[in-house]
Amino acid sequence: MSVIERPVETAAIPLTSRRQKKAGPRQGLVLGLVCAAMAMVGLDIAIVNVALPSIQRDLGVSRSSVRWVVVAYGLLLGGFLLVGGRMTDLLGRRRVLLAGLGLFTAASLVAGVAQHGGVLIAARGLQGLGGALIAPAALSLLAVSFREGRERNRALGVFGAVGGVAGTVGVVASGLIAAGPGWRWAFFINIPAGLVLIALAITCLAADEPRDRSGRLDVAGASIVTGGLLTFVYALHHAATHGWTSASTLAWFIAAGVLIVAFRWIEKRSPAPLVPARALRNRTLVAANLTALLAFGAFFSFIFLGSLLMQQELGYSPMQAGLAWLATTMTEFGTASVAGRLAAAVSVRRLLITGLTLLTAAMVWLTRVPADVAYLTDLLPAFLLAGLGFGLCGPSLQIGALSGVTESESGLASGLIETTREIGAAAGVAAIATVLVAGTGLDGFHTAFAAIGILAALAAITAATGFRRAV
Numbered sequence: 001m002s003v004i005e006r007p008v009e010t011a012a013i014p015l016t017s018r019r020q021k022k023a024g025p026r027q028g029l030v031l032g033l034v035c036a037a038m039a040m041v042g043l044d045i046a047i048v049n050v051a052l053p054s055i056q057r058d059l060g061v062s063r064s065s066v067r068w069v070v071v072a073y074g075l076l077l078g079g080f081l082l083v084g085g086r087m088t089d090l091l092g093r094r095r096v097l098l099a100g101l102g103l104f105t106a107a108s109l110v111a112g113v114a115q116h117g118g119v120l121i122a123a124r125g126l127q128g129l130g131g132a133l134i135a136p137a138a139l140s141l142l143a144v145s146f147r148e149g150r151e152r153n154r155a156l157g158v159f160g161a162v163g164g165v166a167g168t169v170g171v172v173a174s175g176l177i178a179a180g181p182g183w184r185w186a187f188f189i190n191i192p193a194g195l196v197l198i199a200l201a202i203t204c205l206a207a208d209e210p211r212d213r214s215g216r217l218d219v220a221g222a223s224i225v226t227g228g229l230l231t232f233v234y235a236l237h238h239a240a241t242h243g244w245t246s247a248s249t250l251a252w253f254i255a256a257g258v259l260i261v262a263f264r265w266i267e268k269r270s271p272a273p274l275v276p277a278r279a280l281r282n283r284t285l286v287a288a289n290l291t292a293l294l295a296f297g298a299f300f301s302f303i304f305l306g307s308l309l310m311q312q313e314l315g316y317s318p319m320q321a322g323l324a325w326l327a328t329t330m331t332e333f334g335t336a337s338v339a340g341r342l343a344a345a346v347s348v349r350r351l352l353i354t355g356l357t358l359l360t361a362a363m364v365w366l367t368r369v370p371a372d373v374a375y376l377t378d379l380l381p382a383f384l385l386a387g388l389g390f391g392l393c394g395p396s397l398q399i400g401a402l403s404g405v406t407e408s409e410s411g412l413a414s415g416l417i418e419t420t421r422e423i424g425a426a427a428g429v430a431a432i433a434t435v436l437v438a439g440t441g442l443d444g445f446h447t448a449f450a451a452i453g454i455l456a457a458l459a460a461i462t463a464a465t466g467f468r469r470a471v
Contacts, residue, residue, distance in 0.1 A: 035163075037097065044190070045170060049174050054182070069124055072122070075230060078132075080229075082412075083222045085415015086411060093137050100137060101198050105198070107124075139402075153399055158337060165332055221273060225274060283468065288401040288403075292421060297455050298455035334391065355388075355391070358385050367453070
């Protein structure tokens with residue numbers, strides 16, 4: 001019987017009882033380390049977007065293939081997060097974090113020196129795989145280093161603030177790098193950062209506790225679910241370019257569905273399931289993931305659509321668009337920093353309802369943007385509302401996902417919420433892109449913002465009905 005199945009003492013002890021120390025210098029170092037690691041992963045989601053034309057020109061990549069510089073990263077990141085989370089529980093948080101940092105740093109070096117488009121795309125995929133190890137290990141380390149309640153909520157507030165703004169900062173950084181030293185430095189900057197983080201992880205993180213050797217990864221389940229997630233994420237990207245009703249798109253979605261069904265069949269018969277049934281009976285964990293699927297879909301779609309609005313309709317340069325997002329970025333960072341402290345007093349449920357209502361209101365505001373739009377009066381209020389709303393949501397979703405989870409399954413819970421984040425973002429952007437294409441001009445943007453508002457409203461309803469009032 002595996003460690004997942006056997007009711008050993010450590011598997012039954014909540015996270016709260018395993019860490020009774022007061023916050024101190026060591027915890028501060030852990031928080032700084034995991035925040036920096038997640039910032040690096042988040043930055044690389046968007047840091048090449050503005051530089052794509054330069055990459056296409058320098059490496060001779062075709063117009064249809066250059067998008068894979070972005071897609072390959074998100075594809076492997078989203079596909080392997082769940083496996084990365086379970087590996088964290090079975091192999092140790094420190095080991096998995098170091099493996100992820102090492103792979104990410106090495107892949108960044110390969111990407112920076114790449115002389116061929118195929119090499120760059122492969123390196124970006126390896127970066128995504130490294131990120132799929134880093135993200136759940138980092139969140140799990142934070143969960144077991146801080147006591148559940150006020151202490152962990154404050155740490156998750158900082159963690160969520162950093163993770164939330166990383167993607168937006170990546171857009172700004174992409175413009176600066178493309179206009180300055182060149183696109184290769186988008187990857188070269190990861191090398192010293194990665195080496196410093198590896199050194200800090202080795203010196204600051206305690207060695208992983210001995211693992212029960214009977215515990216093992218459900219290889220069959222891991223392979224099937226990873227294949228299913230990869231296929232699903234690819235199908236979303238395929239739909240955005242080939243249409244949702246094309247035969248090829250439908251075939252990819254059917255294939256993903258078959259793999260996910262096969263995964264559930266394997267899990268029911270596995271002695272060591274990748275996702276134990278008891279995890280799915282955790283109402284708070286399930287509610288957090290369902291809400292996150294819709295909430296992240298809405299927020300990342302808003303970033304995607306807002307960037308297109310400013311550059312295609314308003315004539316903003318990539319740099320101007322990046323700077324315009326600072327209103328959302330700074331508001332989100334400030335709000336998320338205090339959201340963790342508010343969670344204990346107000347409840348995760350109320351913070352989510354409030355934040356998602358504000359995000360919905362921001363989208364409603366943008367449905368009435370006039371043709372002669374002015375940033376200060378027409379865009380800024382919505383950007384501030386969205387930053388305030390999602391600043392409340394991000395940390396609250398992570399707090400909810402980790403509430404009541406045992407230490408032995410903190411990696412699984414972390415992997416689940418991060419997987420939901422990536423899947424929700426990919427699905428939301430793909431769906432909104434389709435809505436936008438179906439419209440024309442500014443009216444198309446109005447309709448697409450209304451669709452995002454519906455997503456945010458559904459997320460608020462899910463939070464209100466899924467979470468217990470006490471959470």
